[in-house]
Structures are given as C-alpha cells and as structure tokens.
Amino acid sequence: MASTMKGTGVFLAQFAGDAAPFDTLGGIAAWAAGLGYDAVQIPTFDTRLFDLEKAATSQAYCDEVKGICADAGVAISELSTHLQGQLVAVHPAYDLAFDAFAPASVHGDPGARQAWAVNQMQMAAKAARNLGLDTTVSFSGSLAFPYLYPWPQRPPGLIDEAFGELARRWRPILDVYEEQGVDIGFEIHPGEDLFDGATYERFVEATGNHDRARINYDPSHFLLQQLDYLGFIDVYHDRICAFHVKDAEFNPTARQGVYSGYADWTDRAARFRSLGDGQVDFAGIFSRLCQYGYDGYAVLEWECCLKSSEQGAAEGAPFIRRHIIEATDKAFDDFAGGETHTATIRKMLGVAS
Numbered sequence: 001m002a003s004t005m006k007g008t009g010v011f012l013a014q015f016a017g018d019a020a021p022f023d024t025l026g027g028i029a030a031w032a033a034g035l036g037y038d039a040v041q042i043p044t045f046d047t048r049l050f051d052l053e054k055a056a057t058s059q060a061y062c063d064e065v066k067g068i069c070a071d072a073g074v075a076i077s078e079l080s081t082h083l084q085g086q087l088v089a090v091h092p093a094y095d096l097a098f099d100a101f102a103p104a105s106v107h108g109d110p111g112a113r114q115a116w117a118v119n120q121m122q123m124a125a126k127a128a129r130n131l132g133l134d135t136t137v138s139f140s141g142s143l144a145f146p147y148l149y150p151w152p153q154r155p156p157g158l159i160d161e162a163f164g165e166l167a168r169r170w171r172p173i174l175d176v177y178e179e180q181g182v183d184i185g186f187e188i189h190p191g192e193d194l195f196d197g198a199t200y201e202r203f204v205e206a207t208g209n210h211d212r213a214r215i216n217y218d219p220s221h222f223l224l225q226q227l228d229y230l231g232f233i234d235v236y237h238d239r240i241c242a243f244h245v246k247d248a249e250f251n252p253t254a255r256q257g258v259y260s261g262y263a264d265w266t267d268r269a270a271r272f273r274s275l276g277d278g279q280v281d282f283a284g285i286f287s288r289l290c291q292y293g294y295d296g297y298a299v300l301e302w303e304c305c306l307k308s309s310e311q312g313a314a315e316g317a318p319f320i321r322r323h324i325i326e327a328t329d330k331a332f333d334d335f336a337g338g339e340t341h342t343a344t345i346r347k348m349l350g351v352a353s
Helices: 025-034 052-057 059-072 082-086 092-101 110-130 158-180 197-206 219-223 229-239 282-291 309-323 342-348
Strands: 007-011 039-043 075-081 135-138 183-187 213-217 240-245 247-250 270-273 297-300
Touching: 007 309, 025 039, 025 059, 039 297, 052 059, 052 110, 059 075, 059 110, 075 082, 075 110, 075 297, 082 092, 082 110, 082 135, 082 183, 092 110, 110 135, 110 158, 135 213, 135 240, 158 183, 158 197, 183 240, 197 213, 197 229, 213 229, 219 229, 219 247, 229 240, 229 282, 240 282, 240 309, 282 309, 297 309
Parallel strands: 007 039, 007 297, 039 075, 075 135, 135 183, 183 213, 213 240, 240 297
Antiparallel strands: 247 270
C-alpha cells in the first residue's frame, strides 16, 4: 500500500566540525532545522555530537538528546554506526587505513579492534531503543572485497568462507538488535562485502535469513556500478528500512570507466554529485518507494567533488521535499471513491438480485 514519507532528513557526519554551530548537537540540529530539514541522522562515532556509551546505559541522557533535537525543531531519523560496522570485519589489507576509525588503544591489534567494534554495535542497539528508534544504519565491513575481480582465479570456497565468517561475526550482533526490536539498514556500498543485491542475499542467507539484516537504500552507489537501482527497489522493497538521498554521475571515456583509473574525485568517470547535479532518477525512486509503502525519512547524505557543502545542504531540503509524494488512497479515475455495495455491483453487471 502506498505511503507518504515522514519528511526530509540530513546525515550529520559530513557537516560536523570543530566550530559552531557544527560542534554540538544542539547547534547543528538548529542549523539543520533552519535549512528546512525535519530530522537528523546522528553519527554515533562523533563524540562532539553524541555519547554512545551513555546513550546505551542512560535513559535520562537519551531523553536529553531527544529534547535537544525537539527544541531545535527536528526529530531523530536514525543512528549511524557506519564506522563501527566497518570495523566488525576488516581484511588485513585494510588494517592500517581502518585503524584510524578506532581508538588508539586498539591500533595494531585487529582482534581488539574488532571486539571494540562489536561492543559499539551492541551499544547502538540499546541506544536506539532508549531513543525510541526502530532503525539504525551501518556498513557490513569486508573480508572478500579484495578478491572482487577474479584474477588470479579465486580458489574454490574462498567467497563462501568469507561470507560464512562475515555472518558468524554479525549474527550475535543481529541477535542483540532482535532483542531490542531494532533493524540494521546496511548501506549497500562498493568496498563493503555487501555491495549489490547478490552479495546482500548471500549475506542474509548466511545469517539464517536474519530479519534484522535490512537495507539502507542509496542509489548513488548503484548508479556508479551501472546497476538497475529502480529494479532493485522492486526486488528488495520489503527489506528497505532507510533511505539515503545521494546523487552521482557516470561519464565513461575512452580512458576510464567504472573503476576510474585511480583518478582524483574531480577527474573520475564515476563520481558523487550534489542533489540534482547528477544522473540519478529521483522521481522514479520516490515513486517506487511510495508505491511500496516506504514511510521513513528521506535523508540527505551529501558528497560532491565540485559544489560546496553549504550550498549542497541549503539545496537539499527543498529538493527532497519536492520529490516526496503525498500518497493517495484512490486512483484519480476511481469514481466510486470507496466501498461499493454488492447490489450496485450486481446491477452494473446485469445480474439479478
């Protein structure tokens, strides 16, 4: 059944900073409300805005957080655990790079880093419940991604084992989310082991079809892979629990394509753009999501290699609002407009009463 989305949201991670108003939750929430956003998606890894451990253990703190946002004029759409989720599963090739996302106390110790990430994820489930939220968004991490392009040929069983291990790491976390009644919307994203529909299905199957393993839908990553992002909604709409509104463009040349030749962002064939400046068919996306009953927030995740963040943020809320469809309860030519009595129907068909 068609549904109207709750409203516009903005993911705060790209805008948080060390200067006011971006260095406190109250300041950045008021900034977002002033631009016309209805909700904020809070990064749990940014201690300037949010104390995850306190939120997991203190209802009073969560009530305070909700009050800060309400006083600013916004709701909380979801909590984000993208960085902690990434650290649940890190291939050794990425150890050095991903240490930067973890506390210094676990740098150089992959096992300790993973244990820290698992604890963070479990705390996020409890924090979300204390905030009255049913959904969080995250990354899956990656064990198999370095073997994406099969040369040299992958040994038999490598991918199955990688996804089996990924599921073994995530299943206890997902069980905590089940206990709290909270979903994890995995952002399907290159660099993660869950980067398209096929890999998402493989992961869900490996977890025993865990009901809390859901999808944060972001079309930008699908356009850059040349994946049918409208058809994706047709296939997986019952698993989509969150929506990142993010634009991108793909302009292949004789010199580079999807992989973009290690070029810097501005010179890539595949690059992220501010809303409306790329090639994503948002009219089609909002129509599909409305049709299938998505009733969450449409949350701006802003990234662009050309436009300033200030302009992108200011343009985001009105862009999203223009695309949100107010769902109707009847088709425009439904002249009956509701329930029709059986006697009337039989008369129309020429059937005797």
